[in-house]
Amino acid sequence: MRVASRLADGLELFSYNLGLALRNIRRNPVLSGLMVAAIGIGIGACMSMVTVNYRFAADPIPHKSDVLHYIRLDSWSPDQSWQGGDRPPPQLTYVDATALLEEKRAFRQAAMSGASLAVESDRRDEKPFFVDVRATTADFFALFDVPFRYGGGWSDEADAAAEQVVVLGTDVNDRIFGGRDSVGETLTLSGRVYRVVGVLDEWQPSIRFYDMASGGGPGSEIEDMFVPWSLIVAAEVPRRGNTNCWKPLEGDGLRALLASECIWIQFWAEFRDTAEREDYTSFLDAYVNGQKELGRFPRPLNNHATPLMDLQREIGSVPTEAQVLLGLSVIFLAVCLLNTLGLLLAKFLGKANEIGIRRALGASRRTLFQQYLVEAGVIGAAGGVLGLGLTWLGLKGIDGQFEDDLGAFLQMDWKMALVAVVLAVVASLITSIYPTWRACNVQPAAHLKAN
Amino acid sequence: MLRMHDISKTFRAELVETHALRDFSLDIDEGEFVAVTGPSGSGKTTFLNVAGLLESFDTGLYRLDGVDVSELKDRELSRLRNEKIGFIFQNFNLIPDLNVFDNVDVPLRYRGFSASERRSRIEAALQRVGLAGRPKHLPSQLSGGQQQRVGIARALAGEPRFLLADEPTGNLDSQMAEGVLDLLQEINKAGTTIIIVTHDPTLAAHARRQVHLKDGVILNGAETAP
Numbered sequence: 078m079r080v081a082s083r084l085a086d087g088l089e090l091f092s093y094n095l096g097l098a099l100r101n102i103r104r105n106p107v108l109s110g111l112m113v114a115a116i117g118i119g120i121g122a123c124m125s126m127v128t129v130n131y132r133f134a135a136d137p138i139p140h141k142s143d144v145l146h147y148i149r150l151d152s153w154s155p156d157q158s159w160q161g162g163d164r165p166p167p168q169l170t171y172v173d174a175t176a177l178l179e180e181k182r183a184f185r186q187a188a189m190s191g192a193s194l195a196v197e198s199d200r201r202d203e204k205p206f207f208v209d210v211r212a213t214t215a216d217f218f219a220l221f222d223v224p225f226r227y228g229g230g231w232s233d234e235a236d237a238a239a240e241q242v243v244v245l246g247t248d249v250n251d252r253i254f255g256g257r258d259s260v261g262e263t264l265t266l267s268g269r270v271y272r273v274v275g276v277l278d279e280w281q282p283s284i285r286f287y288d289m290a291s292g293g294g295p296g297s298e299i300e301d302m303f304v305p306w307s308l309i310v311a312a313e314v315p316r317r318g319n320t321n322c323w324k325p326l327e328g329d330g331l332r333a334l335l336a337s338e339c340i341w342i343q344f345w346a347e348f349r350d351t352a353e354r355e356d357y358t359s360f361l362d363a364y365v366n367g368q369k370e371l372g373r374f375p376r377p378l379n380n381h382a383t384p385l386m387d388l389q390r391e392i393g394s395v396p397t398e399a400q401v402l403l404g405l406s407v408i409f410l411a412v413c414l415l416n417t418l419g420l421l422l423a424k425f426l427g428k429a430n431e432i433g434i435r436r437a438l439g440a441s442r443r444t445l446f447q448q449y450l451v452e453a454g455v456i457g458a459a460g461g462v463l464g465l466g467l468t469w470l471g472l473k474g475i476d477g478q479f480e481d482d483l484g485a486f487l488q489m490d491w492k493m494a495l496v497a498v499v500l501a502v503v504a505s506l507i508t509s510i511y512p513t514w515r516a517c518n519v520q521p522a523a524h525l526k527a528n
Numbered sequence: 529m530l531r532m533h534d535i536s537k538t539f540r541a542e543l544v545e546t547h548a549l550r551d552f553s554l555d556i557d558e559g560e561f562v563a564v565t566g567p568s569g570s571g572k573t574t575f576l577n578v579a580g581l582l583e584s585f586d587t588g589l590y591r592l593d594g595v596d597v598s599e600l601k602d603r604e605l606s607r608l609r610n611e612k613i614g615f616i617f618q619n620f621n622l623i624p625d626l627n628v629f630d631n632v633d634v635p636l637r638y639r640g641f642s643a644s645e646r647r648s649r650i651e652a653a654l655q656r657v658g659l660a661g662r663p664k665h666l667p668s669q670l671s672g673g674q675q676q677r678v679g680i681a682r683a684l685a686g687e688p689r690f691l692l693a694d695e696p697t698g699n700l701d702s703q704m705a706e707g708v709l710d711l712l713q714e715i716n717k718a719g720t721t722i723i724i725v726t727h728d729p730t731l732a733a734h735a736r737r738q739v740h741l742k743d744g745v746i747l748n749g750a751e752t753a754p
Contacts, residue, residue, distance in 0.1 A: 089643075100625055434621045437582060438610065438634050439686075441605075520583070
C-alpha cells in the first residue's frame with residue numbers, strides 16, 4: 078500500500094511538472110524552439126551516421142548467422158602471406174573447392190562465384206541483355222534460407238549432371254515472363270537453353286553477404302539469376318568477381334585456371350553445433366596436410382571456418398568514411414548540446430524569481446531539480462522527434478550521393494527511431510544537469526525581495 | 529513557538545563583513561501578532577529570511593514549533609517551511625503564468641494533498657480573502673490589493689502555524705492597505721501567529737507587540753507581551 082501510495086504521489090508530481098514544463102515551453106516559444114532545433118539538428122546528423130554504420134554492421138541473416146561459416150584455406154605464396162597479414166586468402170582455388178564439395182563433410186555447403194550471362198529473346202525486336210548470375214551448388218538456397226515464390230532450387234544430381242537449369246530473381250522473372258509462374262519454361266542464356274526451376278520471392282538482404290570477400294559490400298544487390306556451379310566448367314559460363322594468383326598460370330584458358338593456384342571461389346558451410354564445426358576444422362587441417370605432401374600449401378596451416386558475423390567484422394563491413402563521419406557527427410552533436418546548455422542556462426536562470434517563490438512555498442531543491450529535468454526532457458523529446466525527421470532527410474541525402482539505390486539498405490527501423498528519441502532525451506537531460514543545478518541553488522531570499 | 533537564542537548572521541564580501549544579526553534572541557508565542565520594525569539595514573529582512581528558513585545562520589539556536597532547525601537538511605527545512613510557515617510579500621510574488629487557483633495551489637502541491645483536498649482548501653482560502661469568484665484570473669488581471677489577497681490566500685491555504693509578512697501593504701494604496709490589514713487581524717484573531725516586518729510605524733501600531741531592531745540587535749520588544 079505504501080509503495081502504491083508513493084508511486085501515485087510520484088505520478089501526480091510528474092504530471093504537475095509536465096504541465097508546468099509545457100506551459101513554460103509555450104510561454105517562451107523562440108527560446109524553446111531554438112533548443113529543440115539545436116537538439117534536433119544534432120540528433121539528425123548523428124543518427125544519420127549511426128544508422129549508416131548500424132546498417133553496415135547489421136546481421137544480414139540474424140536467425141542463422143551463427144551457424145553459417147565461411148571457409149578459407151591458406152594456399153598462398155611461400156614468399157609472403159596474403160596481403161602481408163596473418164589471415165588466409167579470402168577465396169579458394171577450384172581444386173580445393175571441388176575437393177571440399179566432394180568430401181561433403183559439412184551439414185550443408187556451397188561453392189560459388191559471380192558470373193554473367195546474356196538473355197536472348199525469341200522476338201527479333203528485343204535486344205539481348207546481360208544479367209548478373211551466381212553460379213553455385215544446390216545447397217545454396219537452403220544454406221541461406223532463400224525464399225521462393227514458385228518452384229525451388231535444383232538438386233545435387235542436377236549439379237552433378239551440369240543440367241542447364243536456372244532460378245530467376247523476382248525482377249528478371251517480371252521482365253521476361255511478366256511475373257507469372259515460369260517454372261518449366263525455357264529461356265536462352267548466352268546461346269544455351271535453360272529450364273526455369275524456381276523463381277525467388279522478395280529477397281533483399283541488406284548486403285550481398287555471401288559474397289563479402291569478393292565485392293558484395295554495402296549497396297550490393299543479389300544477382301538476377303542462379304545457375305548450377307558445374308556449368309562454370311560444362312557451359313563455360315563467364316565468371317565475374319575477384320581472381321587472385323600468386324604464380325603464373327600454366328597454360329591458357331579455363332582449364333589452366335581450374336588447375337591453377339588462383340583463388341576465385343567462395344565457400345560456405347553450415348554446422349549445426351560446435352562439434353560439427355570442430356570436426357570440419359580437423360578435416361580441413363587433414364586435407365591441407367595431405368595437399369602439402371603433394372607439394373601444395375607451402376605456408377603453415379592457417380585454415381579458418383569463420384562465422385558470418387565474425388567475417389563481417391574482420392573484413393570491416395563499415396567503410397572508414399562512414400566511421401569518420403560518425404565521429405564528426407558525434408562532435409557536431411556535442412556542439413549542438415553545448416549550445417543547448419547555454420540556452421537552458423539562460424532560460425532556467427531567468428526563472429530565478431519563480432524558483433525563489435517556489436522555494437519559499439516549500440519546494441526543496443530536489444523537487445525543483447525534478448521539475449526542470451522534466452522540462453529539459455520534454456525539450457529533448459521534441460528535439461528527438463525533429464531529429465527523426467532530419468535523420469530521414471539525411472539518409473535520403475546520403476542515398477542520393479550514390480549511383481546504386483541504397484534506399485532499402487539505409488532505412489531506419491523502429492529500434493533506431495527509438496534510439497534517436499531516447500538519445501535526444503538522455504542527451505538533453507545530461508545537458509540540463511548543470512543549468513538545473515545552478516537554477517536550484519539560487520538564493521531564494523535575494524529574489525523574493527528584489528522582484 | 530518561535531525561539532531564537534543568540535543568533536548571529538554575518539555576510540562576507542571580499543573586503544567587507546556585515547553583521548546582519550548579532551546575538552539575536554527572540555521568543556514569539558502562539559497567537560501573537562508581532563511587528564518587527566527598524567530602519568533600512570537594521571536586519572529586519574535577514575531576521576525574516578532566517579525565521580522563514582530561507583537563509584541559514586552562523587551561530588545560535590533556533591527552534592521552530594519545538595524543532596531545532598540548525599541540523600536539518602534542505603528537504604526537511606523545505607517540508608517544515610511548507611507546513612508551518614506562510615509567506616506574504618510586499619511585491620506579492622505571485623507566479624505570473626499561473627492563474628489565481630494555480631497560484632494558491634503551489635504550496636499544497638508540495639504538501640502532497642489529494643486533488644479534492646487541494647480544491648476544497650483553495651476554494652476556502654479564496655472565499656476567506658473575498659476572491660472566490662476569480663479563480664481563473666491571471667495576476668496581471670487583478671489590482672494590487674487583489675493580488676495581495678491572493679498571496680494571503682496562498683499563505684493560508686496550507687493552514688500554517690504562523691504567517692511571515694514582509695511589508696505586506698508596502699505596494700498598496702491606503703484603502704487597499706486597510707483592507708489587507710483588517711484581513712490579517714481577522715486571521716490572527718482566528719489563532720494564526722503573525723509576524724510583520726515593516727518600517728512603517730502606522731502598520732506596526734496594529735500589532736500587539738513591536739520588536740525594534742537596529743544594526744542587527746533588538747533594542748526593545750524582545751520579551752513576550754504579558
